[in-house]
Structures are given as C-alpha cells and as structure tokens.
Amino acid sequence: MTDIDPRALRTAFGAFMTGVTVVTAKDGDNAPLGFTANSFTSVSLNPPLVLVCLANSSSNYDALVAAEGFAVNVLSETQMDVSNTFARPAEDRFADVGWRDGPQGAPILDGVSAWFDCRMHKVTEAGDHVILIGEVCAFDSTAAPGLGYVRGAYVTPSMAAQAASQATDLAVTALIEHEGHVLLVDDTQGGMMLPETLATSGEGASAAVARLLQATCPSAKAGFVYSVYEDPKRGRQHIAFLCQAAEPEAMKGTFVPLSRHALDDISDPAMLTMLERFSAESAVGEFGIYYGDQSRGEVRAIV
Structure with missing residues (x-):
C-alpha cells in the first residue's frame, strides 16, 4: 500500500x-x-x-x-x-x-x-x-x-458571503489554519484573538476578508463561511471565514497549535466557542456552519 x-x-x-x-x-x-x-x-x-x-x-x-x-x-x-x-x-x-x-x-x-x-x-x-x-x-x-x-446552481465562498452580509455594521473574522495551527493576534486586553476587521462603508464581506488576509497572512485564501452570528448589544453582524494558509508565516500574530493552553488566552467568548468547535471538527474532518447570536444558535452540517 x-x-x-x-x-x-x-x-x-x-x-x-x-x-x-x-x-x-x-x-x-x-x-x-x-x-x-x-x-x-x-x-x-x-x-x-x-x-x-x-x-x-x-x-x-x-x-x-x-x-x-x-x-x-x-x-x-x-x-x-x-x-x-x-x-x-x-x-x-x-x-x-x-x-x-x-x-x-x-x-x-x-x-x-x-x-x-x-x-x-x-x-x-x-x-x-x-x-x-x-x-x-x-x-x-x-x-x-x-x-x-x-439546487442547480454554482455556489462560491464569495457568493455566500455577499448573501450573509446584510448588516450595516459588519465585523469579519478570519480563522486561518495551517497544518493544525491557527493564527492568533494580540487583542487590547492582554489576551489573544482571531484576526478581525470592520467592513468599511460600502465594502462587502468578501472584500473585507481579502483586505484582512493581505494585512495579516497574504498566503492565506478564504474558504467557506464558518460562522454567522449577531451581537445585538453592539448592533453588529459577525461573519467568520475558514481560511487556509499556504505557509505558516504571518505579518501579524503567530500560528499556534489548538491546545488547551492556547485557547485559555482567547478573551472573546464567541471566538473561544468557535475555536473549540473547530478543534473538535478538525479531529474528525467534518465541518459545519454556525448560525445564531453570541450565545445561542445551531450548527448546520456541511454535507
């Protein structure tokens, strides 16, 4: 064999x-x-x-x-x-x-x-x-x-993002993975977070994540939308893309293994939940898309 x-x-x-x-x-x-x-x-x-x-x-x-x-x-x-x-x-x-x-x-x-x-x-x-x-x-x-x-039509990640990005205040997150490691950057509270940016006026999710990747990890490309959730208190819609990096090098942040120690440094509860789900899904090679808000929602399997 x-x-x-x-x-x-x-x-x-x-x-x-x-x-x-x-x-x-x-x-x-x-x-x-x-x-x-x-x-x-x-x-x-x-x-x-x-x-x-x-x-x-x-x-x-x-x-x-x-x-x-x-x-x-x-x-x-x-x-x-x-x-x-x-x-x-x-x-x-x-x-x-x-x-x-x-x-x-x-x-x-x-x-x-x-x-x-x-x-x-x-x-x-x-x-x-x-x-x-x-x-x-x-x-x-x-x-x-x-x-x-x-359903008889082609679907691409950019199409999915445009369909999801209807909110005025849009935050775009990049979950960038390379061989079991994810890219984390410093937050403003002494912890770590996934790379994130706010879409500018008139900018869609696809353009925002492309800009974010260029500034953090140019070798990475956006894959499918991994998580869509609302933050009602801040009036903000979040869209997270699962991205694949060709090289473990970044202009900002560091690639770290998905260990319990690394996850303990994540300060945002929604990001922590997302990374815990990604760690579990990566272990079996089966992924889903989360829809909901910061604390409650559902994961729809990709089949």
Missing part, C-alpha cells in the same frame, strides 16, 4: 469533499478522458479509499471500468467553465484545459483546489451506475477555495 499520511489526507477530505469534481483517467490508447461529478466520497483512511459513481450510459463507461486508475480533481471557485466543459459532450474536453500526468498517470488539471490520484481498487455494479473505488496513491491540496453546486 502507498505510504499516505492519514492526518493530512483527513484534512484534505474535510476541506474539499463538498466541491464539484472532475474525474479523469486514460483510455486504452493513453488518451485523456474525464467527466464532471459531485458523487465523490471518502470510503476509508486505512487503506485510503475513495469512490466515484459513473452512469452506465456514459460514453466513458468502457474506458473507465477498464482503466488502471483515475484521478479526482476538486475544482476551485474560479473553474465554473471547466466544470461546464466536462459536463457537456465535446470532441476534446482537454483542448482548452491545462493538465499534466499525475504520479499514477491520470490527468491532473491545473488550478484545482485539490487532487487525488488513485489506483483502481474495485469496480462494483450498482443499478444504473457503476461505483469506482480507488486507492489514493498521491494527493495535494491548496489554499484555493472550492466550487460548490447546490
């Missing part, structure tokens, strides 16, 4: 499993093929297995069930055109898409949020579809946020 770090793989799954994917492989003539899919699922961490589903009516059916392996490319939020290209019939879907061979030989698309290159483990018939189970032999993920698809 390939030597895969289960913790790193769990982190990649947790960050990207809800996105739109393009499954790619090579046919018998070594020509690339691929299709858009949102039925990408983690099966096992030991051994590292994933599955995708393919319709029996697909033009790629014969080639894929006979392939030695396949790759799952998790598209970034700027790749709607790539999703559309691989979702529609075309003579050469790869003509206008940059790609390279992965370590196992399946095509890896340029600019994706993450990719998983797999050896074919098992092919199972399932009604009018076939289930392709692959063993992950190599993978990589970036800080680029993924592309979602809900």
